[in-house]
Amino acid sequence: MLSTIHIISGATLGVLATGSGELFFWSVILHFVLDIVPHNDFSFARSRKYFIWASIDMLLGLLLAFYLVGDRIDYMVILGIGFSILPDIVNFVIMAGRISPLKFYVNWHRGIQNRKKDWWGYLTGLIVIGICIYALVA
Ligand SMILES: [Zn+2]
Numbered sequence: 001m002l003s004t005i006h007i008i009s010g011a012t013l014g015v016l017a018t019g020s021g022e023l024f025f026w027s028v029i030l031h032f033v034l035d036i037v038p039h040n041d042f043s044f045a046r047s048r049k050y051f052i053w054a055s056i057d058m059l060l061g062l063l064l065a066f067y068l069v070g071d072r073i074d075y076m077v078i079l080g081i082g083f084s085i086l087p088d089i090v091n092f093v094i095m096a097g098r099i100s101p102l103k104f105y106v107n108w109h110r111g112i113q114n115r116k117k118d119w120w121g122y123l124t125g126l127i128v129i130g131i132c133i134y135a136l137v138a
Contacts, residue, residue, distance in 0.1 A: 001034040002041045003054065003085060005125045007061030009034065010084025011069050012132040014077035023076060027083030034128065035087075038114045040121025058085075064129075068136055 010027050017023035062081070069077050091109050094102045115121065 001031075001037070001039045001128075002061070002125055003057045003088065004061035004064065005034060005039075005128050006031055006084045006088070007058070007081050008065045008068065008129055008132050010080040010082070011065035011077050012080070012135050013084070014074075014080025015069060015072050015136060017076060017080065020076070020079055023080055024083050027080055028087060031084055031087045032112060035109070035112050036114055037124050037128075038116045038121065039124045040116055040118070068133060072136075 009030055013023055013027050013030065017026065065077075065081060066073060087109065091106055093099070094106050
């Protein structure tokens with residue numbers, strides 16, 4: 001799933017959660033659930049184009065999340081965002097650091113991705129954003 005979707009869902013959980021332990025649990029679980037849901041995003045291929053798009057994706061996610069959360073932004077929102085992208089950060093650290101004993105995690109994380117390379121692959125991301133907006137407004 002795009003980082004934008006993970007970041008917005010994490011910020012939403014940051015508003016809704018009552019404690020950091022609960023926030024960590026649900027943010028990480030939701031990350032993997034969103035990876036399993038059929039979606040369209042970039043591949044893990046290490047290329048210049050990938051890093052540019054991934055950076056835009058992150059920046060867009062942060063801007064949208066801060067806009068949607070508005071004046072409710074606090075350390076829980078920041079924690080929620082961090083916890084929600086943590087599984088991808090761990091992935092990146094293992095790959096960049098070539099930490100072979102933990103390669104099983106990268107393989108498992110890749111294996112659960114349910115990519116649909118059609119326009120409707122973006123629809124699930126839009127639905128998640130819609131649910132987050134509803135949760136933040138309600
Ligand atoms: Zn992931």
